[in-house]
Amino acid sequence: MEFSNGMRAGALGPVTWTKSKRSNATGNCVELAVLPGDRIAVRNSRDPQGPALIYTRDEIAAFVAGARDGDFDTVLD
Template structure:
């Protein structure tokens, strides 16, 4: 998937602390979700389809990747 991220509105989770060890996400016009490292905003970003993002966040909330 090749998406122009120049106009994306990036934000950090409300659960993010004040440190620079955060990820940022952007909800994109095509329904995709971008994820990037907040320390490297001009670096690469991961792109998820809406279904992939829903599956990922569901797995996070159910503890599939470890303790919540």
């Protein structure tokens, strides 16, 4: 299967979505799923059948490392 950005999350097939433990009761969180071919899908937990963004493992690793380092803290100011 070929994956593309914006495809419906439901069309990704049988994947396991992981939600942050920091998610709140109103669903303000994103979920990630590991896909074949070293790809990772990201979807909005409030719209589980909506579009998914597809990234490489390296792209997600760089984002997570940047978040840990505080590189994106200014977007919440």
